Amino acid sequence: MRVKTKYLCQECGQQSARWLGRCPGCGSWNSLVEEPVNLRTAPGSSSVSGDVPRPVTEVPVQEEERFSTELGEIDRVLGGGLVPGSLVLLGGDPGIGKSTLLLQVSQLLSRRMQALYISGEESMRQVRLRADRLGELSPGLLLLSETDIDIIERHLRELGPPVAVVDSIQTMYKSDLGSAPGSVGQVRECAAQLMRLAKTTGISIFLVGHVTKEGVIAGPRVLEHMVDTVLYLEGDRHQFFRILRCVKNRFGSTNEIGIFEMSGSGLIEVTNPSALFLVQRPQGGVPGSAVAAALEGTRPLLVEIQALVSPTGYGVPRRMTAGVDYNRVALITAVLEKRVGLNLGSHDIYVNAVGGVKLDEPAVDLAIACALTSSFRDIPVDNGMAFAGEIGLTGELRPVNGVEKRVKEAFKLGFSSFLLSGQSALDHNAETGILTADTLAGALELALRV
Incomplete structure (x- = not known):
């Protein structure tokens, strides 16, 4: 008796009656593998408890x-x-x-x-x-x-x-x-x-x-x-x-x-991961370095963002990132060109989050922008300042969640000032060390002191 077979995608599990070069479910090439149809779970064996349906009010409550x-x-x-x-x-x-x-x-x-x-x-x-x-x-x-x-x-x-x-x-x-x-x-x-x-x-x-x-x-x-x-x-x-x-x-x-x-x-x-991520951070102030106050769950993380902007030697400038989203860096670069006036189109751009950590929240936008501008203008960022803020397409600086935890973590590690959006619900003034800006251009003026 001939054994019946089917084809299953190794990537998404899509079934097919015949072999296909490309999976119709996920689009992967050469991922369909032939498997025999000779295993059928016995009736009722998929149940994990064997219980019968009962009203939800009669189900006993048990704490985890x-x-x-x-x-x-x-x-x-x-x-x-x-x-x-x-x-x-x-x-x-x-x-x-x-x-x-x-x-x-x-x-x-x-x-x-x-x-x-x-x-x-x-x-x-x-x-x-x-x-x-x-x-x-x-x-x-x-x-x-x-x-x-x-x-x-x-x-x-x-x-x-x-x-x-x-x-x-x-x-x-x-x-x-x-x-x-x-x-x-x-x-x-x-x-x-x-x-x-x-x-x-x-x-x-x-x-x-x-x-x-x-x-x-x-x-x-x-x-x-x-x-x-x-x-x-x-x-x-x-x-x-x-x-x-x-x-x-x-x-x-x-x-x-x-x-x-x-x-x-x-x-x-x-x-204390923030202290370890910043342990080798240069203290003298080097152009192209800024500290982002990220928030992973309930835990604040201070991570150094490094950027290198240099004139390209090729027809098409290179864009490389490590630890941050490539598309987010491209968006920030476009905003810096259009709203701030930086001519970055003829420069290679490299951005790295130090320590191998991956940051994907929008709150690191401001630190990336400050690091890029610092490297482009060859002016160091204020060494005692941390950053948290989302950048919009029109150049505005938007507030982020959990600013209290971010600010507290930064001050605990010895930072003297913290730059964020003016719409953040915090008591901000020069005496508390909390600085605010409504636009990206204004934030860069405070960060680079230019």
């Missing part, structure tokens, strides 16, 4: 019982701790420290509870070598090297550990499926099986997910919809800092971030 992961930065991102029975997906670039972070969490939790670390990419001896570098070992940490999801489920049900780590979901496979591990069907079915296991047993499961070259979790998009929490570990591999960012959280806010410093003994929590 969280427990700490022993790392305050992770607890902050998760919304106060780990919820029992939750499924957490951690993604990030290769070599960024995903496995190290979760092994460190498992090792800390194993001192007061049982934790199972399942590796599909390394042997138990290799995991043991990494664990030796992270600190004191505990017999409560169990290791398993396995890729068959059915065997993994059997071990989890027999042991019943409160926490388990699966590294990585792309290496797991289900023998009933004929496709290779990492394919759309395998990733979807293995994640669904782990989700049902977590909901029925109360085991909190961490999944490690590889990312594509575009920076998103590899596999079907349904994977991110299926889990309770999606975390991304960001940072430059050549930098010491790592940022844990939450993009989905059913049990808390998605605005919080955790900051770590990579070391030989694992990831170390950074309690």
Whole structure:
């Protein structure tokens, strides 16, 4: 009997009856892979509880019982701790420290509870070598090297550990499926099986997910919809800092971030990231440098923005950015040309956020504009001034949220003045050190003292 097949997109999970060179769902080229239609979940097996419908007023109310992961930065991102029975997906670039972070969490939790670390990419001896570098070992940490999801489920049900780590979901496979591990069907079915296991047993499961070259979790998009929490570990591999960012959280806010410093003994929590981001900032005042007061969730961050503007040696000037949005820098450049009168069209422009951090909020617009103008005019920005403000297309300076936290953080680190929009609801005068401007041109006059 001929086996029926279908074609699934490896990027978005779009199904097709025949092979297509380009996916009609996401537009990716050569992403459709043939898979046999030989696995159908048994009726009723997709239910996580087996309950019958009941009125909402009769459903018992139960508060979320969280427990700490022993790392305050992770607890902050998760919304106060780990919820029992939750499924957490951690993604990030290769070599960024995903496995190290979760092994460190498992090792800390194993001192007061049982934790199972399942590796599909390394042997138990290799995991043991990494664990030796992270600190004191505990017999409560169990290791398993396995890729068959059915065997993994059997071990989890027999042991019943409160926490388990699966590294990585792309290496797991289900023998009933004929496709290779990492394919759309395998990733979807293995994640669904782990989700049902977590909901029925109360085991909190961490999944490690590889990312594509575009920076998103590899596999079907349904994977991110299926889990309770999606975390991304960001940072430059050549930098010491790592940022844990939450993009989905059913049990808390998605605005919080955790900051770590990579070391030989694992990831170390950074309690005062602003001080570390500014530790090598030149004190004498160098043209092209300005400090932005960003806000990540409830945490203010002071990050140095560096800009280099130089005459181009080619027909088309170059524009490069690192840590800030390229399109946002292009918009600010256009406003500086049109509203301030800077001739930047014949200059190369390079903008960098120091420390490997990525800033995507509009509040850093003013710092970028000040750094660009400072480099273009070769005049240093006031070394004791921090900035926060959004720039409009007509050259106006708009207020941003959380100015109290930004100003307090800047003054705590020794800055003497803070420049923001005149529409901000703060008591601003020269005595308090809070300066305001309504337009970008006025803000540049205060920042550069020209």
